[in-house]
Amino acid sequence: ILNVEQSPQSLHVQEGDSTNFTCSFPSSNFYALHWYRWETAKSPEALFVMTLNGDEKKKGRISATLNTKEGYSYLYIKGSQPEDSATYLCAFNGANNLFFGTGTRLTVIP
Amino acid sequence: DAGVIQSPRHEVTEMGQEVTLRCKPISGHNSLFWYRQTMMRGLELLIYFNNNVPIDDSGMPEDRFSAKMPNASFSTLKIQPSEPRDSAVYFCASTDGASGSLSYNEQFFGPGTRLTVL
Numbered sequence: 001i002l003n004v005e006q007s008p009q010s011l012h013v014q015e016g017d018s019t020n021f022t023c024s025f026p027s028s029n030f031y032a033l034h035w036y037r038w039e040t041a042k043s044p045e046a047l048f049v050m051t052l053n054g055d056e057k058k059k060g061r062i063s064a065t066l067n068t069k070e071g072y073s074y075l076y077i078k079g080s081q082p083e084d085s086a087t088y089l090c091a092f093n094g095a096n097n098l099f100f101g102t103g104t105r106l107t108v109i110p
Numbered sequence: 111d112a113g114v115i116q117s118p119r120h121e122v123t124e125m126g127q128e129v130t131l132r133c134k135p136i137s138g139h140n141s142l143f144w145y146r147q148t149m150m151r152g153l154e155l156l157i158y159f160n161n162n163v164p165i166d167d168s169g170m171p172e173d174r175f176s177a178k179m180p181n182a183s184f185s186t187l188k189i190q191p192s193e194p195r196d197s198a199v200y201f202c203a204s205t206d207g208a209s210g211s212l213s214y215n216e217q218f219f220g221p222g223t224r225l226t227v228l
Contacts, residue, residue, distance in 0.1 A: 032214030043201065044153070046216035089153065093214045096166050098143075100153040 002026050004092045006101035013080050014109050020076040021104040023090030027071035032093035035064055039086045080108040114220035116202050122226045128190040131223045134183055135204030144177055144187050145201040192227045199224050
């Protein structure tokens with residue numbers, strides 16, 4: 001089992017604030033890094049798949065960066081809205097394995 | 111497209127009984143994944159198939175667990191006999207993927223089956 005760590009575990013921000021959180025993973029045998037958004041009582045929904053060192057991806061107000069050499073990825077949310085409240089999961093994708101972090105639970109307070 | 115379909119959505123059974131969970135992947139996807147979500151261990155990959163062939167089942171917890179994919183549109187995860195510690199939400203996901211390896215394309219998850227073993 002590989003160690004995929006996410007921090008912080010939980011986060012409360014005010015509506016309109018920007019925020020970011022971290023996913024740390026092993027830097028060896030790397031194929032891809034996935035970010036998922038998981039709302040309570042729903043299924044994980046893919047946000048990004050990142051494969052190259054230095055990758056930056058953006059979807060609306062959400063963006064992510066990737067550093068495979070040092071083994072971390074950042075997820076940023078600009079101008080948080082209450083509908084952004086969810087758990088954000090990252091997953092390390094090796095050649096033949098996939099390990100998820102425990103997620104960062106984001107609550108956006110109106 | 112209806113997305114990934116799982117059944118049943120909820121299952122309550124008694125210890126020792128056989129449980130079968132079902133999944134229909136998105137049409138055209140050639141990779142299928144079974145996950146288990148628990149409070150203690152989070153989301154864990156149990157097994158994945160590529161073109162109906164099991165590629166890696168190292169995440170399957172015990173011999174009581176087995177999974178099959180008889181065709182491109184159907185997969186089952188079976189637990190026999192079930193135990194209370196098997197209580198969890200089981201997700202199925204599908205994606206397009208390269209043959210013989212774990213695809214790193216985005217996965218589409220089904221709604222999950224919440225299993226309770228008494």
